[in-house]
Amino acid sequence: MNGNNLESEEITSIGELCKSLKISTRTLRYWEEVGIIESVDRFGRANRGYTPYMVRRIKFIIKLKDMGLTIKEMQDLYRVYGDAKRTEQLIPELVRVLDQHIDMIDEKVAKLSSLRKEIVEYRRRMLTKHSESQKNSGSSSK
Numbered sequence: 396m397n398g399n400n401l402e403s404e405e406i407t408s409i410g411e412l413c414k415s416l417k418i419s420t421r422t423l424r425y426w427e428e429v430g431i432i433e434s435v436d437r438f439g440r441a442n443r444g445y446t447p448y449m450v451r452r453i454k455f456i457i458k459l460k461d462m463g464l465t466i467k468e469m470q471d472l473y474r475v476y477g478d479a480k481r482t483e484q485l486i487p488e489l490v491r492v493l494d495q496h497i498d499m500i501d502e503k504v505a506k507l508s509s510l511r512k513e514i515v516e517y518r519r520r521m522l523t524k525h526s527e528s529q530k531n532s533g534s535s536s537k
Contacts (some may be wrong), residue, residue, distance in 0.1 A: 406435060406444035416457065423453070431456060431469045463500075468492050 413420050423443075426432045432453055434443040445453065459469055472492065476485040 406446055407450055409434070409443040409445070412445050412450060412453070416453065418457065426453075426456065426466075429466050429470060431466065431473050462493070463496055464492060 407415075409420050409423060413423060423432070423434075427434060427443075432449060434445055434449065456469060459472075464472075472485060472488055475488045476482075
């Protein structure tokens, strides 16, 4: 009986977890629906609960999400990680996915840099045109 009480104390409720991680319960439920996390039922209650392992995993998912990984990519990583929970299988796949994201970000940065240069040049031309227009209108009114 004491083992069950200790075990239940280690389980964090969905409400407590969402509040501490600043995410919605809907987000957590969605992640469960798509299979990137799982919960356990609290002993004698219908509320969802999360073990310390699951909490660490949810924090990892939040980090991956913040880095721009998609749900599909996280599902693929979870499949690689598998039931055996083997980190050595996960790391090479995670590095591959992160490399793809780095390449994608580099492409976006290059496009944004080019767009910025184009906007700065266009702005310069407009200011020049405006300045010339002001000079011409000033000289024609004399």
